[in-house]
Every structure is written in C-alpha cells, then in structure tokens.
Amino acid sequence: MRRAAPVEWDSVVATLRVELSRMQLPSVSQIARFARDPFLILISTMISLRTKDDVTLAASERLFAIARTPATMRSLGDEQIADLIYPAGFYHTKSRHIVEVCTILCERYNGTVPEDVDALVDLPGVGRKTANLVLGLGFGVPAICVDTHVHRIANRQGWVATRTPEQTELALQRLLPRAYWIEINELLVGFGQTTCTPTSPFCSRCPLQSTCRRIGVPRSR
Ligand code: SF4
Numbered sequence: 001m002r003r004a005a006p007v008e009w010d011s012v013v014a015t016l017r018v019e020l021s022r023m024q025l026p027s028v029s030q031i032a033r034f035a036r037d038p039f040l041i042l043i044s045t046m047i048s049l050r051t052k053d054d055v056t057l058a059a060s061e062r063l064f065a066i067a068r069t070p071a072t073m074r075s076l077g078d079e080q081i082a083d084l085i086y087p088a089g090f091y092h093t094k095s096r097h098i099v100e101v102c103t104i105l106c107e108r109y110n111g112t113v114p115e116d117v118d119a120l121v122d123l124p125g126v127g128r129k130t131a132n133l134v135l136g137l138g139f140g141v142p143a144i145c146v147d148t149h150v151h152r153i154a155n156r157q158g159w160v161a162t163r164t165p166e167q168t169e170l171a172l173q174r175l176l177p178r179a180y181w182i183e184i185n186e187l188l189v190g191f192g193q194t195t196c197t198p199t200s201p202f203c204s205r206c207p208l209q210s211t212c213r214r215i216g217v218p219r220s221r
Contacts, residue, residue: 005211007157007159007175008211009177009180012208012211013180013183013187015207015208016187016188016191016208017187018207019187019190019191020187020191023190023194024053024190025190026053026189027044027048027053027054027056027057027060028041028044028045028056028133028137029137029186030057031044031057031060032137036137036140037068038112038113038115038134038138038139039068039069039070039105039138040060040064040068041133041134041137041138042101042113042126042130042138043060043063043064043073043098043101044056044060045129045130045133045134046094046097046098046101046126046130047059047060047063047085047088047094048088049089049090049094049130051088051089055087055088056088059086059088059091060085062084062085063081063084063085066084069111070101070102070103070105070106071106071111073098073099073102074099074102074103074106076099077099078092078095078099079095081095081098081099082094082095093125094125096124097124097125098125100123100124100125101123101124101125101126104123104124113134113138115135115139115141117131117135117143120134128146128165128166128169129145129146129147129165131143132144132145132146132169132185133145133185136181136182136185137182140182142178143181143182144169144173144176144181144184144185145185146165146166146168146169146172146185147165147185147189148165148192149188149189149192149193149196150165150168150172150184150185150188150189150192151164151165151168152192152196152198153188153191153192153196154168154171155168155215155216156196156201156212156213156214156215156216157208157211157212157213157215158212158215159171159172160172160175161215199219200219200221201217201220202220202221203217203220203221204220204221
C-alpha cells in the first residue's frame with residue numbers, strides 16, 4: 001500500500017482558517033468568544049448535541065439571560081430549563097442532565113467546573129467530546145474535540161485510519177501539533193457542514209482536494 005505523505009499541518013490549518021473566515025463560527029465557539037467561562041461552555045455544549053447551531057445559540061442565550069452559575073441554574077428546575085432551551089433536541093433529557101450537573105458542581109466542586117477530563121466525563125450527559133471542548137475553549141488546556149465532522153474528515157483525508165471518534169482523538173494526539181489541538185474542531189465543523197459533507201462531499205470545490213486521499217468517498221460533487 002502507498003505510504004501517506006506527511007501532513008503539512010501549517011498549510012492545512014491556514015487553508016481552513018480562510019474557509020472559516022467566510023462562515024459563521026460554531027455556536028459554542030461564539031459563546032466562548034463572548035465569555036470564556038467553562039460553565040457556560042459546558043452547558044451550551046450539552047445543549048448543542050444533535051441540535052442545529054442557530055437553535056443552540058438562541059437556547060443558550062435565553063437560559064444564560066436568567067442563570068449563569070450552577071446554583072442559579074439548578075434553582076430554575078428542569079421544567080423551566082426545558083421551556084428555555086426548547087426546541088433543542090432532547091430538551092427534556094438535557095434539562096434533567098443540566099440540573100443534575102449543576103447539583104454535582106455545587107455539592108462536589110464548590111460551584112466550579114473541574115479542569116479534569118475524567119471528572120468531566122463523570123457528569124451526566126457529558127462525553128469525551130463535550131469534556132474536551134470545555135477543557136480547550138473553557139480552560140485553554142490543549143485537548144482535541146473529535147465530533148462526527150473531525151472523525152469523518154480525518155479519515156477521508158487519510159490523516160488517520162480509525163473506526164471510532166475515541167481512536168481518532170488518540171491518533172490525532174500523535175500527529176497534530178499541540179498548537180492546533182483546540183482549534184481543529186472549530187476549523188473542521190463548518191468545513192464538514194458546507195464542503196466535506198457526510199454524503200457526496202463537494203470535492204470539486206474543496207481547497208484541500210490536492211492532498212486528500214478521499215478514503216471511503218464513493219460519490220462526490
Ligand atoms: S477532497 Fe472531498 S473528501 Fe477530501 S476533504 Fe475535500 S470534500 Fe472532503
């Protein structure tokens with residue numbers, strides 16, 4: 001099998017930054033620009049799961065207008081939180097998880113968010129993807145948030161050959177310079193929504209086309 005050429009990460013990131021400058025930032029990145037608060041980033045990431053960006057942003061703004069700390073958010077109760085974050089996907093389950101998370105943060109962490117991936121993934125409704133986004137955007141700790149877009153694009157490009165997002169995270173940790181760990185998620189999310197889409201990606205107008213191995217891409221536009 002042909003050996004893959006080393007990835008020119010500076011060039012890839014520069015290209016993706018130009019792409020990103022033409023589109024809206026992902027909702028959680030917008031919230032992080034506005035307030036680098038690990039708690040707000042945690043809650044908005046929980047709201048964002050299986051939810052469109054504009055819905056996440058509006059839902060987060062409605063909730064944060066009323067409560068911005070674990071204690072005040074917990075006191076709202078899950079029914080009011082559900083009303084505020086509707087129509088985010090699974091809003092009933094998410095509102096329950098938000099109250100549970102706020103209770104744990106108040107009782108175990110003195111109302112703060114732990115800066116630790118194991119403690120974060122222990123929280124209800126929080127997986128590695130959310131935990132890494134909180135570490136990166138909330139605390140500035142190098143962490144790679146691998147969502148469906150990062151996983152798909154990294155495999156199509158041939159940067160990694162993995163079956164799960166968890167494997168992709170580990171593989172990228174070995175390949176990607178640490179300086180890009182936090183940024184790679186927001187660079188690939190919009191790119192994955194507009195160009196390297198899940199089915200039939202737009203390879204003909206893709207700025208990464210010349211280096212892409214297009215692994216597992218049977219059809220493109
Ligand atoms: S060339 Fe096609 S498969 Fe490769 S990154 Fe671009 S859009 Fe995705």
